[in-house]
Every structure is written in C-alpha cells, then in structure tokens.
Amino acid sequence: MSILGTVRDVLKASTESANRGDVTGETSKGAYWCDDCSERIRDVDVAGEEAPNCPSCGDEMRFERSQTSTGCAC
Incomplete structure (x- = not known):
C-alpha cells in the first residue's frame, strides 16, 4: 500500500463517525x-x-x- 493510500485511509477512518460514544453514560455539551x-x-x-x-x-x-x-471541533 502506498503512503498516500495509508494517509487517506487514516483520515477517512477518523471522520467516519460523529458519535464517538460516551464512556460515562452522561451526554456532554x-x-x-x-x-x-x-x-x-x-x-x-x-x-x-x-x-x-x-x-x-x-x-x-x-x-x-x-x-x-459533525464530530469536528473546527
């Protein structure tokens, strides 16, 4: 796999889900x-x-x- 393919896969995986879950069971605002x-x-x-x-x-x-x-803190 090329370096560009690896970077693309990592970036795609990091933005696939806006819901990262909540370990404590409390929804943080x-x-x-x-x-x-x-x-x-x-x-x-x-x-x-x-x-x-x-x-x-x-x-x-x-x-x-x-x-x-979006899960993004931009």
Whole structure:
C-alpha cells in the first residue's frame, strides 16, 4: 500500500463517525477551558451550574460547546 493510500485511509477512518460514544453514560455539551494553563474539565464532571476555577491557576474557566453534528471541533 502506498503512503498516500495509508494517509487517506487514516483520515477517512477518523471522520467516519460523529458519535464517538460516551464512556460515562452522561451526554456532554462541552467543556470548561483555562486558556492560560490549557486545562480542560468536561461539563459533566463539574458540580453545579457555575464555571469552575482552574485547578492550576485559580482563574475562572470558560465554557466551550462541543460540535456534535459533525464530530469536528473546527
């Protein structure tokens, strides 16, 4: 198999399914991010409705929705 064929197959496999499954059984709508520390916390792992503070720096994290229609976070 050629290198181009291998790359094509890998890219095709990585975009075939928008539903990647959910290990915890809870549907996530996104995650909280700390841009300074690059920390990420899934929304289903946060108690309450308010944004959590970053565990590394203590600043409030921002919420970013996940793209569920295509599976792409572009």
